[in-house]
Every structure is written in C-alpha cells, then in structure tokens.
Amino acid sequence: MQENKYKISRIILAVIMLLLGVLMMVPVLWMVVTSFKTKGEIYLPNWIPSVITMENYETVFSKIPVLKMIGNSLFVSGVATFFQLLIGTLAAYAFARIRFVGRNIIFTIFLGTMMIPGYILTIPLYLIVDKLGMVNTLAALILPRLVSVFAIFMLRQFFYSIPRELDESAFIDGASRFRVLFQIIVPLSKSAYAALLIFSFMNMWNDFMWPLIVTNSETMRTIQVGIAYFKDSNTMDYGATMAASLLASIPILVVFLIANRSFVQGITMTGIKG
Amino acid sequence: MPKLNLRQKENLDGYLFLTPAILFFAVFMVYPFFYSFYLSLQEKTGMKLTDLSFAGLTQYQKVLADPEFISSLINTGIYTFSVVFFQVAIGLLTAVVLNRALIGKTLTRSFFFIPVIISTIVCGVIWTWMYDPAASGLMNRAISIFGIEPIAWLKDPKWAMTSVIVMSIWKWIGYHMVIYLAGLQGISNDYYEAASLEGANVLQKFIHITFPLLSNTTWLLVITSIINSFQIFDQIYTMTNGGPMGATNVIVYFIYKAGFISFDLPYASAAAWLLFVVIFILTLAQLKVQSKNEQ
Numbered sequence: 014m015q016e017n018k019y020k021i022s023r024i025i026l027a028v029i030m031l032l033l034g035v036l037m038m039v040p041v042l043w044m045v046v047t048s049f050k051t052k053g054e055i056y057l058p059n060w061i062p063s064v065i066t067m068e069n070y071e072t073v074f075s076k077i078p079v080l081k082m083i084g085n086s087l088f089v090s091g092v093a094t095f096f097q098l099l100i101g102t103l104a105a106y107a108f109a110r111i112r113f114v115g116r117n118i119i120f121t122i123f124l125g126t127m128m129i130p131g132y133i134l135t136i137p138l139y140l141i142v143d144k145l146g147m148v149n150t151l152a153a154l155i156l157p158r159l160v161s162v163f164a165i166f167m168l169r170q171f172f173y174s175i176p177r178e179l180d181e182s183a184f185i186d187g188a189s190r191f192r193v194l195f196q197i198i199v200p201l202s203k204s205a206y207a208a209l210l211i212f213s214f215m216n217m218w219n220d221f222m223w224p225l226i227v228t229n230s231e232t233m234r235t236i237q238v239g240i241a242y243f244k245d246s247n248t249m250d251y252g253a254t255m256a257a258s259l260l261a262s263i264p265i266l267v268v269f270l271i272a273n274r275s276f277v278q279g280i281t282m283t284g285i286k287g
Numbered sequence: 288m289p290k291l292n293l294r295q296k297e298n299l300d301g302y303l304f305l306t307p308a309i310l311f312f313a314v315f316m317v318y319p320f321f322y323s324f325y326l327s328l329q330e331k332t333g334m335k336l337t338d339l340s341f342a343g344l345t346q347y348q349k350v351l352a353d354p355e356f357i358s359s360l361i362n363t364g365i366y367t368f369s370v371v372f373f374q375v376a377i378g379l380l381t382a383v384v385l386n387r388a389l390i391g392k393t394l395t396r397s398f399f400f401i402p403v404i405i406s407t408i409v410c411g412v413i414w415t416w417m418y419d420p421a422a423s424g425l426m427n428r429a430i431s432i433f434g435i436e437p438i439a440w441l442k443d444p445k446w447a448m449t450s451v452i453v454m455s456i457w458k459w460i461g462y463h464m465v466i467y468l469a470g471l472q473g474i475s476n477d478y479y480e481a482a483s484l485e486g487a488n489v490l491q492k493f494i495h496i497t498f499p500l501l502s503n504t505t506w507l508l509v510i511t512s513i514i515n516s517f518q519i520f521d522q523i524y525t526m527t528n529g530g531p532m533g534a535t536n537v538i539v540y541f542i543y544k545a546g547f548i549s550f551d552l553p554y555a556s557a558a559a560w561l562l563f564v565v566i567f568i569l570t571l572a573q574l575k576v577q578s579k580n581e582q
Contacts, residue, residue: 262409281469
C-alpha cells in the first residue's frame with residue numbers, strides 16, 4: 014500500500030517535470046513551427062502548420078549568404094578551438110611537468126588574466142586590429158581568441174591527475190618531451206579534451222560582440238551577427254527570421270546530440286572554474 | 288656549443304613550451320588591458336579615432352555625471368538581482384527533483400538544457416517574436432487564457448526589463464541545474480538514510496542536508512552569475528537596443544554605444560574601467576570562495 018503510493022507519486026512527479034521540460038522547449042519549438050508556416054498563418058496559434066512551406070527558407074537564402082556565414086562561424090570556431098587546445102596543451106604540460114624558474118609566478122599571472130572581462134579589451138583590440146589592417150577579416154575574428162586560460166587551467170589540472178611514473182619512465186628512456194606529451198599524456202586525457210573541445214567550440218560559435226564590431230561586410234559576418242542584422246532588416250517577416258535562426262542553431266544542436274555527455278561535462282567544468 | 292646542465296635544460300624547456308601562450312597574453316590581453324586604461328585618461332581632439340590628448344580623470348568625472356550612465360547602472364543592478372535569484376533558485380529545485388530516479392529524466396534534463404546551448408542571439412530573436420505586441424502574439428495569447436489584456440512587452444517601458452529578465456532566466460536555468468546536479472553527486476546517501484530513520488520528511492531533508500551541503504556550489508553560482516549578468520549585452524542588442532526610452536539600457540550596451548556608435552573611445556574606456564572595478568571586487572570574492580572550496 015505504502016509502496017504503491019510512493020510509486021504513484023514518483024510517476025506524477027516525473028510527468029510534471031517532463032511537462033515543465035516541454036514548457037522550456039516551447040520557444041524552441043515555436044521557432045521550428047513558425048519557420049515552416051506560410052505568411053498568412055504565422056499569427057495563428059496552431060502548432061501544426063496546415064501547409065508546410067519552404068518559402069521562409071527560400072527568403073533567407075535569397076536575402077543573405079547564410080551558408081557563407083555558417084561557414085565563417087565553423088571556420089573561425091574550428092581554428093580558434095584547435096589553437097586553444099594546442100597552445101593550451103603545451104602550456105599545461107610546462108606547468109604540470111617541467112620545473113623551471115618562475116613557474117608559479119607565471120601561472121598566477123595567467124590565472125589573473127581570467128579576471129579581465131572581455132568587453133574592456135574590445136576597444137584597444139579594435140585599435141590593434143585596425144593598425145594591423147585586419148578589420149573585416151576572418152583573421153581578426155580568430156586572433157584574439159587563440160589562447161584560452163581556461164583551457165590551460167583545466168588541462169593542467171588533468172595532467173596533474175595522471176601518475177608521473179607513466180611518462181617519466183619514457184622520458185628517462187630517452188623519449189623527447191614532445192613525444193611524451195603527445196603519445197602518452199594527451200591520449201590519457203581524452204575525456205578532458207572532449208569536454209574542452211565542445212565547450213570552446215560552443216563559446217566561439219556563440220561569440221557575438223567582437224564579431225559584431227570587427228566585421229563590416231555581409232560576407233565576413235559570422236552567423237550570429239548575420240542573424241542579428243537579418244532580424245533588424247526584416248522586422249515584419251518572422252517566418253524568415255525563424256528559418257534563419259533554426260539554420261544557425263543546427264550545427265550546435267547536432268554537436269549536442271552527438272556528444273550529449275561530454276557537453277554536460279564541459280559545462281560542469283566551467284562551474285568548477287566558476 | 289656548450290652542453291646545458293640539467294637545471295638549465297629544464298628552464299629552457301619550460302619557456303619553450305610556454306612561448307606561444309606568453310606571446311599571446313602579452314599582445315592580446317596584458318597590452319590591451321593597460322592600453323584601455325591609458326585611453327580612459329585621454330580626450331578626443333579630432334575626427335580620427337586616434338586623435339587624442341591627455342586629460343587626466345576628466346572622462347571619469349564626465350561618466351559619473353552622465354544620467355544615462357547612472358540609469359544604465361541601476362538597470363544593470365535590477366537585471367542582475369532578479370536574474371541571479373531566479374536562475375539559482377529554479378536551477379536548484381529542478382536539480383534536486385531530477386536527481387531522483389525518475390522515469391524519463393534524461394529527456395527532461397535535455398529539454399532544460401537545450402536553451403543553454405542555443406546562442407543568446409537566436410534566443411533573443413525567438414523571444415522578440417514571442418513577445419510580439421499584437422494580441423495574436425504567442426505571449427499575449429498565453430496570458431489571455433488568464434483573462435489578461437494584451438501587453439506590448441518589449442515596446443512598453445514598464446514591461447521591457449521584466450521581459451528581458453524572464454528570457455534570461457529561461458535561458459540559464461539548465462546551466463544552473465547541471466552544476467547543481469554535479470554538486471548533488473557529492474552528497475553521500477548515508478545522510479538521507481540517517482535522516483529517514485529519524486523520521487525527517489522531504490522538506491526537512493532539503494533544508495537540513497541538501498541546501499547546507501550545497502552551499503559552496505550555491506556561492507559559486509551566485510557569484511559567477513552576478514559577474515555574467517553584469518556584462519549582459521547580447522539580449523539587449525537583439526531584443527530592445529536599450530529602449531524603449533532607455534528602460535533596458537545596461538552598462539555594456541552603454542559602453543558599446545559610446546565606443547562604436549559615437550566613437551568616443553576615451554569616454555567608453557572610462558565607463559568600462561568603472562564597471563571593471565565592480566567586477567574585480569566580485570571576482571576576488573569568488574576566488575576567496577573557491578579557495579575555501581579547495582581546502
């Protein structure tokens with residue numbers, strides 16, 4: 014009797030939570046539904062369009078170079094993520110395994126830069142990029158994002174947790190530091206890399222203020238900036254705006270579906286970072 | 288070439304591995320950081336971005352006397368306070384419930400989490416559409432079920448800030464939930480079993496076991512959430528542009544306008560540094576909590 018009551022209350026709780034979850038999804042679902050509705054139906058509250066139309070997508074493709082923008086975002090996010098992990102790996106290895114003079118001081122300074130909020134750097138960075146003649150180039154989007162202190166910090170913590178004996182014996186046997194790092198330590202840190210990869214990529218993909226400032230032609234824009242401009246120039250055409258938004262979200266949603274677990278792990282690591 | 292001794296080799300290797308990172312930090316973080324402070328002490332003298340001359344603390348005086356800056360400070364404060372409170376509270380409640388062995392909890396968690404991964408820009412665009420002022424907008428249809436008259440939401444100075452706050456809470460609940468779920472993993476089941484033996488109910492367990500044992504996580508989330516909320520920009524850019532009538536003008540948006548619409552770099556830099564001081568103090572508080580955590 015007691016047992017049954019307990020079971021029923023659990024089922025009710027599960028249903029309530031699931032319904033709340035669906036409620037959380039309403040905006041996302043509304044975007045999907047709207048993007049397939051005809052102009053005449055857009056303001057109607059039906060959740061299943063009576064006619065599924067592609068006209069909103071055609072509008073997006075004819076008005077903005079949306080694939081080029083998604084390509085820019087993929088390129089910028091991909092390259093920056095790659096360098097954040099590569100440079101992060103080298104630095105983390107130095108901090109975790111090499112005893113050099115000034116190690117602690119340099120590490121503290123690195124950590125200190127985490128306190129510098131991004132917006133304070135945008136104005137001087139813009140002047141630097143301007144001086145280098147790189148305004149409105151993809152290089153300008155990538156350059157200030159090549160290194161992530163967070164990646165260095167996380168990888169250092171992870172390298173610490175790997176027993177020294179594993180790599181030190183190889184080092185004593187005459188393997189170079191690079192070999193030790195890339196053939197022993199890195200393969201042992203796969204889970205940290207998976208989480209960082211996703212986290213860095215997502216941050217870059219969603220980056221907005223810097224690409225907004227540093228690009229000024231349509232073909233150089235990242236998809237986030239493209240969407241923001243498209244929304245402003247199509248204020249009444251929500252079908253097309255929703256179609257563009259959905260297109261902009263597909264890559265990150267795909268990453269999420271493939272790597273759900275690493276995704277959550279990556280986010281949890283940011284919580285450790287604080 | 289003379290052979291290096293072991294100590295010298297260690298030093299050389301260490302700096303070799305660090306060279307790319309150190310170069311980057313010097314050029315793209317440390318230098319711009321101080322450059323920005325230098326800019327805040329200048330004053331605009333011509334049309335070009337770099338026509339500047341030294342002006343001491345004039346920019347700081349001007350910023351602090353600017354009613355728009357003050358109101359953006361107040362708006363940011365209101366936004367931060369509301370968003371942080373609800374994000375953390377709702378995140379905690381959902382985590383506690385979803386931590387139990389419920390049917391379909393993986394799916395439910397994903398539903399809560401998807402708003403976190405979708406970009407703020409896209410979320411802002413979607414919510415602008417939901418907040419359509421027409422009576423047939425989604426939000427207005429939703430409130431009409433309760434017999435409430437249509438609201439202009441983002442177009443109404445009275446409602447604009449609330450609308451942005453609701454959207455931000457929605458976006459970040461899943462984030463707080465996930466961090467809390469990780470924190471809950473660290474609480475041993477023994478506590479709950481002991482409490483059950485003594486006849487504690489669900490609420491008592493939450494108040495006397497769960498909440499106190501999660502206090503470090505809560506502090507961390509509160510402080511990071513404050514730091515992030517202070518820097519809100521993307522939502523404002525897509526949803527309101529600081530309007531209507533300045534109702535949602537926040538500090539970073541103020542800095543953006545001063546710097547990249549009026550092109551007054553010294554003025555924008557001074558405002559940025561004033562905000563930095565606030566964030567710096569908060570970050571120190573966070574580090575203190577964090578080092579307490581690690582002990």
